[in-house]
Amino acid sequence: MSTSTADIRLADGPLDDPREQEFLQVSKRARSGWQRSAASTGLVLVVVLVSAWVVGLLDGTRMITGLADIADLLSEMWVPDFSNLNNWWGPLWDSMTMSIAATALAVLLSVPLALLGARNTSPHPAVYWVARLILNVLRSVPELIMAIVFVAAVGFGALPGALALGIHSAGMVGKFFAEAIEHADQAPVEAARATGAGPAQVILHGILPQVLPQLADTTVYRWELNFRASVVVGVVGAGGIGFELIAALRTLQYDEVAAILLVILATVTLVDALGGALRKRFQ
Structure with a gap:
């Protein structure tokens, strides 16, 4: 398992350089931001998948049957009649x-x-x-x-x-x-x-x-x-x-x-x- 430079430096002991402390704080905030973004994205994907399942978008058999019916309807609509x-x-x-x-x-x-x-x-x-x-x-x-x-x-x-x-x-x-x-x-x-x-x-x-x-x-x-x-x-x-x-x-x-x-x-x-x-x- 890989260990980040920031983790290694923390293991060595406290940091006296303010620039290094600031770097660690920024790195920590960035990781926290990525984690929140990943969690939010995952939640949105779950909601989308559940919604798609509820309305039947994931029902492959029904969708294929519907596409066939649409094709039949389109064949009846061709050729358009502009007589009126x-x-x-x-x-x-x-x-x-x-x-x-x-x-x-x-x-x-x-x-x-x-x-x-x-x-x-x-x-x-x-x-x-x-x-x-x-x-x-x-x-x-x-x-x-x-x-x-x-x-x-x-x-x-x-x-x-x-x-x-x-x-x-x-x-x-x-x-x-x-x-x-x-x-x-x-x-x-x-x-x-x-x-x-x-x-x-x-x-x-x-x-x-x-x-x-x-x-x-x-x-x-x-x-x-x-x-x-x-x-x-x-x-x-x-x-x-x-x-x-x-x-x-x-x-x-x-x-x-x-x-x-x-x-x-x-x-x-x-x-x-x-x-x-x-x-x-x-x-």
């Missing part, structure tokens, strides 16, 4: 407008909640906790559940989808906004206060100019996510291209399903490219 393409432009536009309206609604709700839910802009700790609780509640309810509720409340169409996506997005967007506000540099804030600026002026001139690029980046990213989610909420009657997709699935027209999926893929790619360009513009 002209009938999909309207629902696709509904999905696009739904995502834009939902993102705008999310920003309108998020900005005041973020200002109240950030420690450096909230007027009182109680207000801070209430705002944070509201943000938690908004993002804890899945948009699909919200869409079902709003479909029952206002009927079918893009309106319940926009409401569901906007309110759900407000919880996540508001959290990101609040985090950005809390991490703002305090130097401009103190400078604004030194000039006698009030709380609103401090926020307007000391905080918002710093965080606006981050807020814009988060908004654009959420718009991209909302367009994808608009397909999902359309499945429950919230309009958009998702409604056409579920209709084709229910009638077992898998070749038409493949065509709709390809149209969605092309549109998502376009939205991602546009979102990337917008994020660069706001940097």
Whole structure:
């Protein structure tokens, strides 16, 4: 069994050189850090393996059978049928407008909640906790559940989808906004206060100019996510291209399903490219 130099020197007796003592302390801390990292990594691996076993990812027979069924389904989806393409432009536009309206609604709700839910802009700790609780509640309810509720409340169409996506997005967007506000540099804030600026002026001139690029980046990213989610909420009657997709699935027209999926893929790619360009513009 090998013995480290530090262990040998300890066996020889106490060390009088402060540099050697410092070296031993650093070496001990490093070994302790590696041990904690190894233990943490092992624990994470155990949790991952247990989770994979519980959901069936480690069930080889079931996975192979599922892959065979997927191959059969893909064979039924080929060749995609684009004969109804002209009938999909309207629902696709509904999905696009739904995502834009939902993102705008999310920003309108998020900005005041973020200002109240950030420690450096909230007027009182109680207000801070209430705002944070509201943000938690908004993002804890899945948009699909919200869409079902709003479909029952206002009927079918893009309106319940926009409401569901906007309110759900407000919880996540508001959290990101609040985090950005809390991490703002305090130097401009103190400078604004030194000039006698009030709380609103401090926020307007000391905080918002710093965080606006981050807020814009988060908004654009959420718009991209909302367009994808608009397909999902359309499945429950919230309009958009998702409604056409579920209709084709229910009638077992898998070749038409493949065509709709390809149209969605092309549109998502376009939205991602546009979102990337917008994020660069706001940097």
